[in-house]
Amino acid sequence: MPKILIIEDEAAIRRVLIKILTEENEAYEVKEAEDGLQGINLIKKEDFDLVLCDIKMPKMDGVEVLAAVKKIKPEIPMVMISGHGDLDTAVNTMRLGAFDYISKPPDLNRLLNTVRIALDRKELVIENALLKKKVSKNYEMVGASEAISQVKEMIEKVAPTEARVFITGPNGTGKELVAHWIHQKSERSKGPMIEVNCAAIPSELIESELFGHVKGAFTSAIKERAGKFEAANAGTIFLDEIGDMSLSAQAKVLRALQENKVQRVGSDKDIKVDVRVIAATNKDLKKEISEGNFREDLYHRLAVILINVPALNERRDDIPLLITYFAKKIAEEHGTSQKSFTSKAIKLLQEYDWTGNIRELRNVIERLIILGGSEVSEKDVKLFASK
Numbered sequence: 001m002p003k004i005l006i007i008e009d010e011a012a013i014r015r016v017l018i019k020i021l022t023e024e025n026e027a028y029e030v031k032e033a034e035d036g037l038q039g040i041n042l043i044k045k046e047d048f049d050l051v052l053c054d055i056k057m058p059k060m061d062g063v064e065v066l067a068a069v070k071k072i073k074p075e076i077p078m079v080m081i082s083g084h085g086d087l088d089t090a091v092n093t094m095r096l097g098a099f100d101y102i103s104k105p106p107d108l109n110r111l112l113n114t115v116r117i118a119l120d121r122k123e124l125v126i127e128n129a130l131l132k133k134k135v136s137k138n139y140e141m142v143g144a145s146e147a148i149s150q151v152k153e154m155i156e157k158v159a160p161t162e163a164r165v166f167i168t169g170p171n172g173t174g175k176e177l178v179a180h181w182i183h184q185k186s187e188r189s190k191g192p193m194i195e196v197n198c199a200a201i202p203s204e205l206i207e208s209e210l211f212g213h214v215k216g217a218f219t220s221a222i223k224e225r226a227g228k229f230e231a232a233n234a235g236t237i238f239l240d241e242i243g244d245m246s247l248s249a250q251a252k253v254l255r256a257l258q259e260n261k262v263q264r265v266g267s268d269k270d271i272k273v274d275v276r277v278i279a280a281t282n283k284d285l286k287k288e289i290s291e292g293n294f295r296e297d298l299y300h301r302l303a304v305i306l307i308n309v310p311a312l313n314e315r316r317d318d319i320p321l322l323i324t325y326f327a328k329k330i331a332e333e334h335g336t337s338q339k340s341f342t343s344k345a346i347k348l349l350q351e352y353d354w355t356g357n358i359r360e361l362r363n364v365i366e367r368l369i370i371l372g373g374s375e376v377s378e379k380d381v382k383l384f385a386s387k
Helices: 011-024 036-045 062-072 084-095 108-138 146-158 175-184 206-211 247-259 285-290 296-302 316-334 343-351 357-371 378-384
Strands: 003-007 029-033 050-054 078-082 100-103 165-168 193-197 235-240 261-263 270-272 275-281 305-308
Touching (some): 003 036, 036 062, 050 062, 062 078, 078 084, 084 100, 100 108, 175 193, 206 247, 206 261, 316 357, 343 357
Parallel strands (some): 003 029, 003 050, 078 100, 165 305, 193 235, 235 275
16 A cells, blocks of 8 residues: 655644545544655654645755655655745745646646656666666676677767667677666666567557556556656666567657657657666567568668677577576575586587577577586586587
8 A cells, every 4th residue: 555644734634634534534544744844754663655735844955855755765756835925035946856746736637647747657667776776786797709809899989879779689699788788788767677578568558668557548547647759858768679669669669759749648748758678589570561561661760770689599608608697696696506517518519500509509408407417518518518
């Protein structure tokens, strides 16, 4: 149940806000504080999903409360409550990190809509924070071959720019890893990195996933929801396997790129977005274009910079480094000591035809570590690394 805190010195306004939130939506738990200091103390002690805060209050005004909350629990969205004379201040608080502001007396529909959207955004902020924690550990780029060095060099040149990037390469080569590297080395690294696997989302839901929807837009749309483009605002959106996206969704993505605006499914209201787009595919998009499955104008919008990730068979010199890297990582995951590989075992693995690329190599290394001897030998490779 979402937990909301109201910080407001006027008892009458608190009663109105509590009545709107509790009577219109029984799923909200609402607490109140009569001044900023009391509100800050409650936030320190309890977990809240949203704070509604007045601007003009005794002891501590709303701007000071906003600054304090951003230091204590920055993930909590703050909606400021403004009187007519506080409007300029309310607008300024958004520059300081407030989610939105509502005017006194509060309009029922405006308040409920703002609360719903703010609560959705909080969930996305938490998801983004968890993702960022994983990035540094899970997205290392291992290798020193000429083929992978060229990819790294391209990333260094492209990342600091705002250019859209199109990543190509077979399945399992690490296209997702390249996208995360570009984001982490860009000026947008402090913003969110939102990943969308276009192939994993049913075609009838892809537009809702990307652009969000309003309540009642379709049968299962029981509440308003922000889309991935909104979630990626001020950051990067990675459209993986974009070759599997429906033509209808492609048209909307094209509009978003052209106008920096999106519309939620079921709404005609434009929402401005500031997003860098990175796309990837394992398909031959020129062939898809000729067969009418992919829009040529969208391709040219996306493919400002092309990065091709080489297959593992094109970078066999990196296999010894990758074996050591995966052996260490797998030992950490299993809580065991790291196993070594004999030189003959490594040489044999370098000779394999890695049709599944890095992903397949990783699986084989894990299998050899589990089933092989204390030191993985050539014999172990022949027995357990069968293709």
